[in-house]
Amino acid sequence: MSAPAGGAGGGGGHRRDLWIVAAWWAGVTVLGEILVGPLLRLYPEAASREGVVSDDAIFYLLRLVVPVVALVVILLVYSMVRFRARAGEVGDAPAQARGGRWAFAWLGVSAALTVSVIFYPGVTGLLEIWKSKTAVNPLTVEVVAQQWEWRFSYPELGIENAETLVLPKGRTVDFVITSRDVIHSFWVPSLRIKKDAIPGETRHLFLTPDRLTSTEEDPMTRVQCAELCGIGHARMRADVRVVAPADFEAWAAEQGGTTASAAEGSLPSTPARAQAVTP
Amino acid sequence: MTAPARSPAGEKPSALGTVAPMLRAALWGVAGLAGGAAVTALFSGARVTAALPLTVGYLVGLVGWLLGGGAWEHWVRPWFGVPSTWDEGSGTARYWRYNTDHKVIGIQYLVTSGAALFLAGLAAMAMRLELMTPQLDVFATNQQYNAFMGVHGSLMIFAVAVVAIVGGFGNYFVPLVVGADDMPFPFVNGISWWFVVPGVLAIAASPLLGGIQAGWTGYAPLTSQAPDGQVLYYVGVFTLGVSSLLTAVNVIGTIIYMRAPGMTLMRMPMFAWGMLVTSVLNLLWVPVVGTAMTMGLLDRLVPTPFFNASGLPVVWQDLFWLFGHPEVYIIMLPAWAIWLEVLPVFARKSLFGYRWAVVGFVGVTLLSMYVWNHHMFTATGDGRAIPFMSSTEIISIPTGFFYLVVVGTLWGARMRLRTPMILVLFSVFNFLFGGITGVFLSDVPADYALQDTFFVVSHFHYTIVGGMIFAWLAALHYWFPKYTGRMYNERWGQVSAWLQVIAFNGLFFPMYIAGMMGMNRRVADYLPYLGGINVAISVAAFVFGASFLITLANLWVSWLRGPRAAANPWEAKTLEWQTSSPPPLHNFASPPVLTWDMYAYGEGTPPASALAALAQGDD
Numbered sequence: 001m002s003a004p005a006g007g008a009g010g011g012g013g014h015r016r017d018l019w020i021v022a023a024w025w026a027g028v029t030v031l032g033e034i035l036v037g038p039l040l041r042l043y044p045e046a047a048s049r050e051g052v053v054s055d056d057a058i059f060y061l062l063r064l065v066v067p068v069v070a071l072v073v074i075l076l077v078y079s080m081v082r083f084r085a086r087a088g089e090v091g092d093a094p095a096q097a098r099g100g101r102w103a104f105a106w107l108g109v110s111a112a113l114t115v116s117v118i119f120y121p122g123v124t125g126l127l128e129i130w131k132s133k134t135a136v137n138p139l140t141v142e143v144v145a146q147q148w149e150w151r152f153s154y155p156e157l158g159i160e161n162a163e164t165l166v167l168p169k170g171r172t173v174d175f176v177i178t179s180r181d182v183i184h185s186f187w188v189p190s191l192r193i194k195k196d197a198i199p200g201e202t203r204h205l206f207l208t209p210d211r212l213t214s215t216e217e218d219p220m221t222r223v224q225c226a227e228l229c230g231i232g233h234a235r236m237r238a239d240v241r242v243v244a245p246a247d248f249e250a251w252a253a254e255q256g257g258t259t260a261s262a263a264e265g266s267l268p269s270t271p272a273r274a275q276a277v278t279p
Numbered sequence: 280m281t282a283p284a285r286s287p288a289g290e291k292p293s294a295l296g297t298v299a300p301m302l303r304a305a306l307w308g309v310a311g312l313a314g315g316a317a318v319t320a321l322f323s324g325a326r327v328t329a330a331l332p333l334t335v336g337y338l339v340g341l342v343g344w345l346l347g348g349g350a351w352e353h354w355v356r357p358w359f360g361v362p363s364t365w366d367e368g369s370g371t372a373r374y375w376r377y378n379t380d381h382k383v384i385g386i387q388y389l390v391t392s393g394a395a396l397f398l399a400g401l402a403a404m405a406m407r408l409e410l411m412t413p414q415l416d417v418f419a420t421n422q423q424y425n426a427f428m429g430v431h432g433s434l435m436i437f438a439v440a441v442v443a444i445v446g447g448f449g450n451y452f453v454p455l456v457v458g459a460d461d462m463p464f465p466f467v468n469g470i471s472w473w474f475v476v477p478g479v480l481a482i483a484a485s486p487l488l489g490g491i492q493a494g495w496t497g498y499a500p501l502t503s504q505a506p507d508g509q510v511l512y513y514v515g516v517f518t519l520g521v522s523s524l525l526t527a528v529n530v531i532g533t534i535i536y537m538r539a540p541g542m543t544l545m546r547m548p549m550f551a552w553g554m555l556v557t558s559v560l561n562l563l564w565v566p567v568v569g570t571a572m573t574m575g576l577l578d579r580l581v582p583t584p585f586f587n588a589s590g591l592p593v594v595w596q597d598l599f600w601l602f603g604h605p606e607v608y609i610i611m612l613p614a615w616a617i618w619l620e621v622l623p624v625f626a627r628k629s630l631f632g633y634r635w636a637v638v639g640f641v642g643v644t645l646l647s648m649y650v651w652n653h654h655m656f657t658a659t660g661d662g663r664a665i666p667f668m669s670s671t672e673i674i675s676i677p678t679g680f681f682y683l684v685v686v687g688t689l690w691g692a693r694m695r696l697r698t699p700m701i702l703v704l705f706s707v708f709n710f711l712f713g714g715i716t717g718v719f720l721s722d723v724p725a726d727y728a729l730q731d732t733f734f735v736v737s738h739f740h741y742t743i744v745g746g747m748i749f750a751w752l753a754a755l756h757y758w759f760p761k762y763t764g765r766m767y768n769e770r771w772g773q774v775s776a777w778l779q780v781i782a783f784n785g786l787f788f789p790m791y792i793a794g795m796m797g798m799n800r801r802v803a804d805y806l807p808y809l810g811g812i813n814v815a816i817s818v819a820a821f822v823f824g825a826s827f828l829i830t831l832a833n834l835w836v837s838w839l840r841g842p843r844a845a846a847n848p849w850e851a852k853t854l855e856w857q858t859s860s861p862p863p864l865h866n867f868a869s870p871p872v873l874t875w876d877m878y879a880y881g882e883g884t885p886p887a888s889a890l891a892a893l894a895q896g897d898d
Binding site: 014017043051053054055056057058061065068069072073075076079080083084085089091092093094099102103106107110111114117118121122123125126128129130181182183185187189190192193194195196198199200201219220222224225226227228229230231232233234235 | 420421422425492493494498500501504587588589592593626627628631632635657658661664665668669672673675676679680682683685686687689690691692693694695696704707708711712715718719722723724725727728729730731732795796797799800801802803804805806808880881882884
C-alpha cells in the first residue's frame with residue numbers, strides 16, 4: 001500500500017478512497033430505498049386511521065435510516081478491507097490531519113436529523129393521532145381487563161360484557177380502558193396503537209377502524225394483552241370484528257340492546273360512562 | 280490509606296486449604312439463612328419459606344457469608360482493636376478468600392459474571408426451545424417458563440450487563456490505566472465482590488420458590504400476586520446494587536485522586552472516562568432502584584400498599600426506570616470506552632477526536648437521566664409523550680460522537696485485524712442497529728405499535744448483547760495477556776467471533792419482524808402464524824449459545840497452558856501495558872509518570888517499546 005502522507009485535507013489525504021466510499025454510499029442508499037418499497041408492501045396494512053399514522057412513522061424512519069446505516073456500514077467494511085495492514089507491513093499509520101470540519105459536519109447533520117424526526121414523524125404524528133380525541137359522536141366501548149380475559153361494554157347501546165369486540169368501520173371509538181387486577185395492555189395488532197389497562201385508573205384510547213377485518217381473516221386482528229399479567233398472559237386474547245355500520249347496528253340489535261342509531265343521538269352522560277370517565 | 284496485610288508467596292497450599300475460606304463463608308451463609316429463617320418462622324408462625332422468614336434468613340445468611348469469607352478477621356476484629364490475623368493468600372488461593380488487591384477482585388467479578396452469563400444463557404436456551412413451537416410443550420406450565428424468563432432477564436441485567444465490565448475490568452484495569460497502585464478504599468473494594476455471589480444465588484434460586492414471575496422489570500401489582508420467588512428478586516437486586524455502589528465509590532476515588540503525575544483529566548484513557556461517568560450514574564441511580572426494591576419488598580412484608588391499586592401502580596415503573604434508563608448507559612458507556620481503547624491500538628493510528636469522545640461520554644451521561652418515561656409511553660398520560668420523545672431522540676447526538684470517533688480513527692488506518700479488533704468492529708456494527716431501532720421506539724407514534732413486542736426485545740438485545748457483550752468479549756481478549764500473563768489462541772478467537780456475529784444477527788434480526796407482525800413479549804405460547812420465524816430464531820439462538828463455548832474453551836485452555844505473553848504484546852501506549860503481565864502486587868515497579876500522548880501513533884510519537892522505561896522516568 002502506498003500510504004500517502006497525511007495531507008492537510010480533512011480526508012487525511014485519502015481523497016480517492018473518499019470518492020469510492022461516496023460512490024458506494026450513493027449506490028447502496030439508492031438500492032436500499034428501492035428495496036424498502038416492496039418490502040413495506042409485504043407488511044399488512046394498518047386497519048385504523050391512527051394505525052396508519054403509526055405505520056407512516058415507521059416507514060418514514062426506515063427510509064430515513066437507510067443512508068445512515070449505509071454510510072456507517074460502508075465506512076466500517078471499506079476500512080476493514082482497504083485500511084488493513086498487508087503482510088509485512090509494520091509500523092504505524094501516518095499521523096492524521098485534523099478532521100475538525102468532518103466532525104462539525106457530522107454534528108450538524110446528526111443534530112438536524114434528530115430535531116427533524118422530533119417534529120416529523122414525532123410531534124406531527126402524535127397531533128394527528130390525538131385529533132381523534134375530538135371526534136364528533138364517538139362510540140364508547142368500555143374495556144375491562146382482568147386475568148385473563150377481556151370484556152367489552154357499549155354503554156350507549158346497553159350492551160354489557162361482550163366477549164367479542166365488534167366495531168363499526170369508519171366511526172371513532174373511545175375505548176375507556178381499565179383493569180380489575182394487575183396491569184394489562186389493550187392491543188389489537190392490526191389497529192397498531194396500544195394502551196395499558198391499569199387497576200384503579202382509567203385510560204382513553206381513540207381509534208378509528210377503517211378497514212373491514214376480523215380475527216378469522218387475519219390473526220393480527222385480535223385483542224392481545226401486551227403487558228405481562230401472569231400465567232394466562234399469552235392467551236389473554238379476544239376476537240375482533242370490524243364490520244360495516246349497517247352490520248354493526250344489526251349486531252347491536254341482536255345483542256338485545258338499544259339500536260346504534262337510537263343511541264347515536266344520546267348524550268354521553270349515561271351513568272356507566274360518567275363513572276368510567278371519572279377515575 | 281492502610282496497606283492491608285498480604286502474605287508473601289509461600290508454599291503451595293492444599294486444594295482444600297485454597298478454597299477453605301469460601302467453604303467457611305458458604306457454611307456460615309447457609310447456617311445464617313437456615314437459622315434466621317427458622318427462628319423468624321417460629322416467632323411469626325409463618326412457613327419457613329414465607330416472605331418474612333425468607334428475608335430475615337437471607338439477611339442473616341448474607342452477613343454470615345461476608346464474615347465467613349474473611350470480614351470477621353479483617354473487619355470485625357480490628358474494629359474492636361484486635362490485630363487482624365487475616366492472611367490474604369497467594370496464588371489461586373487469593374481468589375477464594377477476602378482479598379483487597381483490586382486485580383484479584385477484578386478476576387473474582389469477571390468469573391462470577393461469566394458464570395452468571397452462562398446460567399442466564401442456559402435459561403435463554405430453554406426459552407428458545409419452548410418457542411420452537413406455538414404451543415407449550417417443553418415446560419409443563421407457563422409458570423415454569425416465566426420462572427426461567429425471570430432468571431434470564433434478572434441475571435443478565437443485574438449480574439452480567441452492569442457487572443461484567445464495570446466490576447470485572449473496572450476493578451482490574453482502572454488503577455492500572457491511570458497509573459495507581461490500587462484503589463483508595465481496598466477494604467471496601469474487597470467486600471464489594473462478596474455481595475455479588477449472594478445476589479446471583481438468590482436470583483438463580485428463585486425458581487425453587489415459584490420464580491420471578493413478573494420478569495426483570497418486576498412490574499407491580501402483578502408482583503403482589505407472585506409467589507415468594509419475588510422476594511429473592513428484591514433482595515437479590517438490592518444486594519447486587521450494594522456491590523455496584525461500593526465499586527462506584529472506589530472507581531471515582533481512583534480516577535479523581537490517584538492518577539499518575541502528568542495525567543490530566545483531558546489526557547485520561549478512554550476507559551477511565553467511561554468508568555468515571557458510569558460510576559457517577561451508579562452512585563446517583565442505584566440508590567433509587569434500591570429504594571424501589573425495598574418498597575416492593577415492604578409491599579409484601581408489611582404490607583404497605585405502595586404499588587397496588589390502593590397505592591399507585593405506575594409509580595413502580597417511574598422508580599424502576601428512573602434507575603433503569605441511566606442503567607442502560609451504565610451498560611453501554613463502558614462498552615464505548617472499550618471500543619475507543621482498543622481501536623487506536625489495532626488501527627495503529629492516533630485516536631480521532633478525543634475531545635468529541637469526552638463530550639459524548641458526558642453528554643450521554645447527563646441526558647440519560649431525562650429519558651426514562653420512554654419505557655412507559657403506553658402507560659402514562661399524553662403530556663409526557665413529547666418531552667420524553669425529544670430528550671430520547673436528542674441523546675442520539677452525543678451517541679453519534681462515538682461513531683464519529685470510530686470511523687475517524689479507522690480512516691487511513693493500518694489495521695491489524697486481531698480478535699479484539701474484530702469483536703470491537705462487530706460491536707460497532709451491532710450497536711448501530713440497536714441504536715437506530717431506538718429512534719423508532721423513541722418516536723411515540725411508532726412506539727404505540729412496537730412497545731411490548733419482540734421489536735423491543737430485539738432492540739435491547741442488539742444494544743446489550745450486540746453492543747456491550749461483544750465489547751466485553753473484545754476486552755476479554757484484548758486484556759487477556761495482561762490479566763493472565765498468557766496469550767489466547769488467535770485462530771479460535773477469530774472463529775468464535777465470526778460465529779458469534781453471524782448467529783447473533785440471525786437470532787435477533789428476525790425478532791424485529793416478528794414484533795411488527797404481532798409477536799408480543801413474555802409469552803410461552805403464541806399463534807401458529809408466527810411459527811416459522813420463531814423456528815429460525817431458535818436455531819440461530821442455539822448456534823449463538825454454542826459459540827460461547829468455543830470462547831470459553833479457548834480462554835480456559837489458554838489461561839492454563841497458552842504461550843507466555845510479553846508485557847506489551849499489542850504495542851499499546853496506555854499505562855497498563857507498561858508493567859509486567861500480569862502486573863505485580865502494587866502494579867508498577869515504581870510510580871509511573873505520564874509524559875506522552877497515549878493515543879498518538881505514527882511519526883514523531885515515541886515507540887511503544889520505549890514507553891515502559893519512559894514511564895519509570897529512566898531514559
